[in-house]
Amino acid sequence: MSKPVYCNRCTNTIEYREDLIICFNFIKLSVYHNECYSEELKGVSGLFLNNPINSLSWTLAAFILLPLTLFFSFISHQWILMALPLIVLFIRYLSWYLFEKNLS
Structure with missing residues (x-):
């Protein structure tokens, strides 16, 4: 059984890899839904969010x-x-290892 992955903003479970956005937020990895990440970018915390780690550029x-x-x-x-x-x-x-391999 795979470990569930929870969004840092809405605390709902992320079920699919396509919905997952992982950011390096200061010294910790932050996990978001696509929609939650776009909302975070619009807010004040968007100043501190980096590019998604699970994007093509990081890979x-x-x-x-x-x-x-x-x-x-x-x-x-x-x-x-x-x-x-x-x-x-x-x-x-x-x-x-922590997030993506647990999703379908």
Whole structure:
């Protein structure tokens, strides 16, 4: 049985992946319905909401950053520069693991 995913705004259950919007809100992942996300963007909290993590741009960034991170880690041995790409990859994977895989 999959774990239910609840919207942060209306607290209703999100049943379908197409209705899911995941945002990185300061240091936590926020989950919204499509409609609730658009309403949040219109309000004051819209100033602090980022682009959706489960969007095509974040997914493409994750797939592009993975081989680039591996490539540059072997060329330059400055491991501190690998932190930012790895954080982006980790956030995208975490959003999939916690929320997206539980939905149909």
